[in-house]
Amino acid sequence: xxxxxxxxxxxxxxxxxxxxxxKATVQKPLKMILLYGRPGTGKSMLLxxxxxxxxxxxxxxMIDIPIIDESDFLHVIAHKMYGYPHKDAITLTYFLELAKExxxxxxxxxxxxxxxxxxxxxxxxxxxxxxxxxxxxxxxLHKTDDEDVIAKEHFQTRIWESIELQNATPEELKIYIQxxxxxxxxxxxxxxxxxQNIHDIAKFTxxxxxxxNKLMFALFSLYAWLEEHQPKKVSYKxxxxxxxEMAAIHTRLIHA
Amino acid sequence: MLDVDALExxxxxxxxxQFLPYLFxxxxxxxxxxxxxxxxxxxxxxxxxGVPTIAxxxxxxxxxxxxxxxxxxxxxDVKSELEPSMQFVQSLPLPSAEExxxxxxxxxxxxxxxxxxxxxKSVIPKEVSVTKKEVLTVKKEATVAKKEAMVxxxxxxxxxxxxxxxxxxxxxFAQTKQPTLTPPPSLNGSSxxxxxxxxxxxVSLDIHEMEDRFKNxxxxxxxxxxxxxxxxxxxxxxxxxxxxxxxTLNNSMEExxxxxxxxxxxxxxxxxxxxxxxxxxxxxNSERARNLLDSxxxxxx
Numbered sequence: 001x002x003x004x005x006x007x008x009x010x011x012x013x014x015x016x017x018x019x020x021x022x023k024a025t026v027q028k029p030l031k032m033i034l035l036y037g038r039p040g041t042g043k044s045m046l047l048x049x050x051x052x053x054x055x056x057x058x059x060x061x062m063i064d065i066p067i068i069d070e071s072d073f074l075h076v077i078a079h080k081m082y083g084y085p086h087k088d089a090i091t092l093t094y095f096l097e098l099a100k101e102x103x104x105x106x107x108x109x110x111x112x113x114x115x116x117x118x119x120x121x122x123x124x125x126x127x128x129x130x131x132x133x134x135x136x137x138x139x140x141l142h143k144t145d146d147e148d149v150i151a152k153e154h155f156q157t158r159i160w161e162s163i164e165l166q167n168a169t170p171e172e173l174k175i176y177i178q179x180x181x182x183x184x185x186x187x188x189x190x191x192x193x194x195x196q197n198i199h200d201i202a203k204f205t206x207x208x209x210x211x212x213n214k215l216m217f218a219l220f221s222l223y224a225w226l227e228e229h230q231p232k233k234v235s236y237k238x239x240x241x242x243x244x245e246m247a248a249i250h251t252r253l254i255h256a
Numbered sequence: 257m258l259d260v261d262a263l264e265x266x267x268x269x270x271x272x273x274q275f276l277p278y279l280f281x282x283x284x285x286x287x288x289x290x291x292x293x294x295x296x297x298x299x300x301x302x303x304x305x306g307v308p309t310i311a312x313x314x315x316x317x318x319x320x321x322x323x324x325x326x327x328x329x330x331x332x333d334v335k336s337e338l339e340p341s342m343q344f345v346q347s348l349p350l351p352s353a354e355e356x357x358x359x360x361x362x363x364x365x366x367x368x369x370x371x372x373x374x375x376x377k378s379v380i381p382k383e384v385s386v387t388k389k390e391v392l393t394v395k396k397e398a399t400v401a402k403k404e405a406m407v408x409x410x411x412x413x414x415x416x417x418x419x420x421x422x423x424x425x426x427x428x429f430a431q432t433k434q435p436t437l438t439p440p441p442s443l444n445g446s447s448x449x450x451x452x453x454x455x456x457x458x459v460s461l462d463i464h465e466m467e468d469r470f471k472n473x474x475x476x477x478x479x480x481x482x483x484x485x486x487x488x489x490x491x492x493x494x495x496x497x498x499x500x501x502x503x504t505l506n507n508s509m510e511e512x513x514x515x516x517x518x519x520x521x522x523x524x525x526x527x528x529x530x531x532x533x534x535x536x537x538x539x540x541n542s543e544r545a546r547n548l549l550d551s552x553x554x555x556x557x
Contacts (some may be wrong), residue, residue, distance in 0.1 A: 063473060214298035218258070221258055222260065222263075224257055225258055225260055226260070229260075242267065243265055244266065245270065245271075246260075246263045246266075246267045249267055249270060250263055250265050252257065254270055256266040256267065256269050256271070
């Protein structure tokens with residue numbers, strides 16, 4: 001299962017710069033901030049990291065699982081943000097009154113992951129809330145080939161700041177993998193990975209962090225099995241290309 | 257849990273797919289190479305095999321139009337005797353009246369009179385382009401040598417020359433640079449020359465054209481040619497007539513005088529022949545005419 005844990009955040013130069021830029025943008029009096037990129041480029045991780053960092057200083061609400069229903073959406077935010085006690089549905093007008101009464105400073109931030117799943121009507125309400133300066137929204141969107149969600153009218157007219165996340169370069173991927181291994185105290189394994197291994201991994205995953213995580217997980221599972229059943233086949237000098245390819249086949253990065 | 261065995265099989269399949277293109281293209285290249293070699297060999301053999309096939313197909317196509325195919329002719333067995341055409345004579349620049357006068361002057365000397373005979377050359381157009389003056393400057397020695405060569409050429413040799421598409425035409429107005437290859441007919445009264453039969457003439461149609469031409473331009477050379485033609489073909493009447501006409505046009509041509517005399521002899525008019533020779537000897541002091549006269553008087557003719 002793909003679990004996003006802000007503690008697993010790996011500092012990579014380009015991502016770190018982007019994150020610092022995002023943090024600075026959040027401090028600006030902007031109503032909506034868009035974070036977009038292809039799946040697996042680290043949007044959710046960045047959003048979780050932002051939530052972890054900002055929640056120390058201000059009121060921040062992270063909604064990683066989209067709330068499709070409009071009344072539920074308002075109710076959840078009112079409950080978590082303003083301590084609205086009732087389970088009854090809440091209107092937009094009443095929600096704005098609650099926000100006005102709370103009068104938080106700085107403006108509370110709501111982080112919405114997978115915002116492409118929200119309906120147009122709900123996005124319109126989000127726009128009204130942000131226009132009233134009751135809340136500030138940071139939303140993440142998938143950028144796909146089939147549908148350029150950013151082009152949607154809501155985001156096109158309301159987004160004041162947008163940040164695009166890219167796949168990692170082989171060098172960034174190397175740093176990412178090795179740092180993750182070092183974080184897990186897997187020093188020997190980190191030393192086994194050479195540039196050719198990284199080249200193969202980057203080729204199969206195309207620099208996608210999520211795919212790289214899956215591939216590495218399958219690879220280590222394979223090595224664990226080999227150590228147990230066929231230890232003679234395991235070489236600790238470097239990762240064998242064959243096993244990387246087998247892991248890629250297992251994770252469907254290669255269609256065999 | 258990983259099914260490593262299944263995964264390894266899938267990996268083998270993947271590697272096979274991965275290397276298949278690298279195996280495929282060399283195989284294609286090798287196949288193309290083999291095909292190319294085969295094609296080249298086929299093309300090399302095709303000239304000997306293919307051409308008859310095409311010819312055969314053409315014959316088959318034309319078969320409905322010609323139900324009875326023409327008899328096969330074996331060219332090796334057929335002795336085709338090429339008849340030289342006299343067509344080119346019409347295109348030859350005939351000597352003008354002035355030019356014709358020159359040989360008449362030159363004929364005064366026996367040496368140069370033989371040079372006139374020298375004008376009998378091959379039919380090659382390039383050689384025909386030689387000017388008249390050049391013809392007249394040919395020395396007697398060369399002419400005599402040519403005559404000798406002409407006499408020595410056997411009939412078989414002449415036929416060989418015909419078969420090589422080089423008809424040894426004897427033409428009084430043609431000039432050749434290789435007289436030995438195309439011996440001119442001798443009008444010198446040499447019995448040896450006549451006996452050899454080496455003198456070659458165009459087809460009969462051409463002689464009629466020559467006659468028409470003679471009627472048109474009254475050239476003594478054409479007249480002499482026709483007279484010689486008829487004499488060699490046994491038509492002594494016409495030979496006499498044309499030789500006489502030639503004498504009328506140019507009375508200093510030794511050949512025509514001799515032809516007149518010899519034709520008269522053949523017609524049984526030996527006395528007239530003697531008189532003609534005497535007249536000519538009186539005006540030209542021709543040695544050949546004298547010899548002929550002596551032979552007539554001696555009864556050897």
